[in-house]
Amino acid sequence: MSEPLLRVRDLSVRFRARRGSVHAVNGVSFDLVRGRSLGIVGESGSGKSQTCFAIMGLLPQSAECTGSVRFEGDELIGAPRRTLDRLRGQRMSLVFQDPMTSLTPHRTVGAQLCEIVRVHDGASAAEARRRALEIMERVRIPDPERRFDQYPFEFSGGMRQRIVIAAALIQRPSLVIADEPTTALDVTVQAEVLRTFKAVVEHAGTSLILVTHDLGVVAGTCDEVMVMYAGRVVEHADTSTLFAAPCHPYTRALLACRPGLDSKPVARMPTIEGRPPDLARGEPLGCAFAPRCSVATSVCEHSRPGLRELTQTHRAACHLLEAGQ
Amino acid sequence: MSATALRERDALVESAAGDSPGRAAWRRFRANRTAMAGVALLALITLFAIAGPWLSPHDMETNDWERIQIAPTLEQSHWFGTDANGRDLFVRVAAGARLSLLIGLVTTGVAVLIGVLYGAVAGYVGGRIDQWMMRFVDVLYALPLFFGIIILVTIFGRNILLVFVAIGCVEWLTIARIVRGQTLSVKQMEYVEAARSLGASPSRIIFRHVVPNVLGPVIVFSTLLVPTVILVESFLSFLGLGVQEPQTSWGLLISQGASAIDSSPWLLVIPAAFLAATMFAFNFIGDGLRDALDPRDDS
Numbered sequence: 001m002s003e004p005l006l007r008v009r010d011l012s013v014r015f016r017a018r019r020g021s022v023h024a025v026n027g028v029s030f031d032l033v034r035g036r037s038l039g040i041v042g043e044s045g046s047g048k049s050q051t052c053f054a055i056m057g058l059l060p061q062s063a064e065c066t067g068s069v070r071f072e073g074d075e076l077i078g079a080p081r082r083t084l085d086r087l088r089g090q091r092m093s094l095v096f097q098d099p100m101t102s103l104t105p106h107r108t109v110g111a112q113l114c115e116i117v118r119v120h121d122g123a124s125a126a127e128a129r130r131r132a133l134e135i136m137e138r139v140r141i142p143d144p145e146r147r148f149d150q151y152p153f154e155f156s157g158g159m160r161q162r163i164v165i166a167a168a169l170i171q172r173p174s175l176v177i178a179d180e181p182t183t184a185l186d187v188t189v190q191a192e193v194l195r196t197f198k199a200v201v202e203h204a205g206t207s208l209i210l211v212t213h214d215l216g217v218v219a220g221t222c223d224e225v226m227v228m229y230a231g232r233v234v235e236h237a238d239t240s241t242l243f244a245a246p247c248h249p250y251t252r253a254l255l256a257c258r259p260g261l262d263s264k265p266v267a268r269m270p271t272i273e274g275r276p277p278d279l280a281r282g283e284p285l286g287c288a289f290a291p292r293c294s295v296a297t298s299v300c301e302h303s304r305p306g307l308r309e310l311t312q313t314h315r316a317a318c319h320l321l322e323a324g325q
Numbered sequence: 326m327s328a329t330a331l332r333e334r335d336a337l338v339e340s341a342a343g344d345s346p347g348r349a350a351w352r353r354f355r356a357n358r359t360a361m362a363g364v365a366l367l368a369l370i371t372l373f374a375i376a377g378p379w380l381s382p383h384d385m386e387t388n389d390w391e392r393i394q395i396a397p398t399l400e401q402s403h404w405f406g407t408d409a410n411g412r413d414l415f416v417r418v419a420a421g422a423r424l425s426l427l428i429g430l431v432t433t434g435v436a437v438l439i440g441v442l443y444g445a446v447a448g449y450v451g452g453r454i455d456q457w458m459m460r461f462v463d464v465l466y467a468l469p470l471f472f473g474i475i476i477l478v479t480i481f482g483r484n485i486l487l488v489f490v491a492i493g494c495v496e497w498l499t500i501a502r503i504v505r506g507q508t509l510s511v512k513q514m515e516y517v518e519a520a521r522s523l524g525a526s527p528s529r530i531i532f533r534h535v536v537p538n539v540l541g542p543v544i545v546f547s548t549l550l551v552p553t554v555i556l557v558e559s560f561l562s563f564l565g566l567g568v569q570e571p572q573t574s575w576g577l578l579i580s581q582g583a584s585a586i587d588s589s590p591w592l593l594v595i596p597a598a599f600l601a602a603t604m605f606a607f608n609f610i611g612d613g614l615r616d617a618l619d620p621r622d623d624s
Contacts, residue, residue: 056522061452082526089524096522101515106347106537115533116523167523 003073005174005207006032006055011067011077013050013059013231022280024050026231027067029307034174037201037208039218039239041254042228045276048211051228052177055209056094057084072174090120093168095178095197099160099185103152109163110148116170135166138203140196158189165197169204176201177209182217194221215258219243224313227251230277230288233307237314247316249296250289287319295320353617360613367606370599374426377419385416386571397591406591408581417573418596424574425600428489428558429551435493436554437547440500441536447501448508449531459505462498470495470557478566488567492554503546507539514538541618548611552604559600575600 013025025047032038040048053059055069057076069076071092076084088094096102104112113132117123123131129148136144139162152160161181168176181197182190198221201208210222218225219239226236227250235248246252253272274292277284287293290300299319307317354360378385381404388410397406397414405414447458474491481487511517512535520534559576561567563583568574575596582593 058518058522085524085526087524088522093524094519094522096515096519098515102519104516104520104534104538107533115525119526119529120524164519167519 003070004031005034005072007070008055009068011051011054011069013054014064016062016064017280020280020282023283024231024279025054026283028233030226030233030236032207032209034207035205036224037210037222039210039212039222039225040228041212041215041218041225043213043276045279046228047231048228049179052179052209052211056088056092056177089116090171091173092175092177093173095165095168095176095181097180097183099157099164102164103160105152108149108151109155113167113170116167120171131170135170138200139166157185158193161185161193162196165200169200169206172204173206175207175209179211215254227254231279232288232317234289235316241314247310247321248318249293350617354613357613357616359609363606363609363613366602367610370422370603370606371426374419374422377422378416381413381416383413383416385412385420385573388412405595406589408592414592414595417578418599421573421575421578421596422599424568424572425555425558429555432489432493432496432554433547433550436496436550437500437543440497441504441543443497444501444504445508445531445536445539448505449512449527449535462501466498474561475566483566483569485568488558488561492557496550496554500543500546503542504539507542508535511535511538545611545615545618548607548614552607555600555603
């Protein structure tokens with residue numbers, strides 16, 4: 001098999017803190033095949049966003065990043081800034097969570113879209129404008145000619161997020177990373193924006209990494225899902241497999257917490273008891289999920305389970321799987 | 326605030342709804358009467374500086390030996406009187422206005438240019454480079470301004486250019502500090518991160534995304550800097566370190582007037598009044614800009 005679009009191997013991110021360091025991401029490995037979409041789910045602090053920032057080379061200077069990220073054959077970890085500048089926006093781009101703050105306030109959206117084209121392609125102003133209007137149309141902004149000369153504050157949240165998506169896709173990158181692209185929007189707008197996003201991504205043949213904590217969004221958008229916990233991948237499978245036959249107790253617990261249309265109204269929503277471990281105190285010796293796990297054994301507390309390939313498209317890290325359950 | 330004023334304000338805010346941030350600020354600025362009075366006053370003084378020498382039949386260097394140190398009079402067109410050497414004060418004040426305004430504007434411009442660049446780079450790059458750059462600013466800050474200027478003047482001789490340079494060299498420090506502080510907060514904004522994620526180089530981010538967003542406080546500060554610079558120049562000229570005869574500035578005129586305060590007070594009062602009026606005008610404009618550029622005033 002030829003090399004996948006993105007190959008991440010043993011990616012770790014440490015933040016130097018006053019006392020010791022925070023182990024935000026610990027040995028994450030995965031492949032992403034061209035044209036596929038991957039959802040990364042996990043609760044706050046599970047390292048999903050930091051994984052993405054590490055891939056993009058956007059970590060702050062206080063972060064220490066090790067491992068390997070190969071993208072279209074190029075190693076990105078430790079690559080010089082100029083190389084990354086040329087690559088970001090052109091071959092891979094990022095959609096931010098909050099459309100209210102991710103556009104520069106004092107410039108028209110048209111100017112901001114054109115800037116990307118001009119920086120990367122050195123295109124003429126007219127060409128850049130044409131491309132900007134085209135992508136605005138594609139993300140379904142009504143009346144793009146008029147909207148082109150407006151400022152971000154004249155747009156609603158949903159419309160701004162469309163602009164942010166347009167900015168990420170205007171150069172037709174081969175990979176788009178979206179960090180909770182719809183979390184900041186109204187629920188009614190979320191579905192609409194997500195549908196547009198998906199349509200544009202598919203139209204361009206772009207691969208997608210979607211970071212979210214909303215399993216429903218993943219189910220509707222992604223080909224495969226990776227579940228992260230305490231900076232590690234705990235389960236990774238095709239979306240249908242993961243939802244039909246989750247293997248890791250954490251995944252199962254997550255799925256159990258999901259409200260469904262057909263579920264009876266209950267007094268309390270199910271939750272997972274306890275809290276994730278504090279990664280500033282170093283990684284726990286055993287399985288990070290063990291203290292909250294309903295089926296944990298003494299083994300789980302002392303030794304950390306490795307990722308096991310269950311089938312070709314299904315990996316999980318749990319001792320119970322090795323015991324043959 | 327009265328009810329009418331509130332209504333006016335509401336109407337303004339409403340009509341500003343579809344404006345760019347710049348246009349909205351301009352609208353707020355125009356609604357500010359004090360600031361507009363400052364603009365009008367400054368326009369008059371500028372007009373006087375430009376057209377004054379042409380209006381009078383006299384020129385600034387010619388001595389009228391018949392009429393030495395006379396009080397303001399319409400006779401012979403000595404509208405502001407003459408000085409101890411019989412030179413027409415009206416023309417001299419206008420010439421002084423040219424020089425003082427020029428020094429104020431040019432020096433401020435230079436200070437803003439250096440300060441913004443220096444501060445934005447230090448703030449954006451951060452880390453050790455930022456530390457060194459700002460320590461350098463601290464060191465320069467610690468040197469006494471007038472002491473430095475006096476040394477410069479003694480070494481290089483008296484020269485107007487030197488005055489520009491000396492004042493500019495000191496005033497950019499404050500701007501650099503302001504801009505660095507603002508940059509530190511702006512660079513945390515997500516749109517800067519977004520620009521990075523789309524492949525913008527650091528220099529592009531600094532000039533396109535950071536500097537325009539920190540310019541507000543700088544504009545306000547620089548309108549207040551212009552009168553400071555004029556004042557410093559006046560002080561230097563007063564001490565005899567600034568402008569050379571026969572050229573003149575407000576500071577020099579005031580200095581000469583001060584020595585004749587008993588016999589002919591107009592020699593002091595008239596240039597001092599112009600200087601004070603300019604100070605007021607710039608301060609009013611600065612206040613107005615500060616209010617107009619403060620987005621919190623929107624609500």
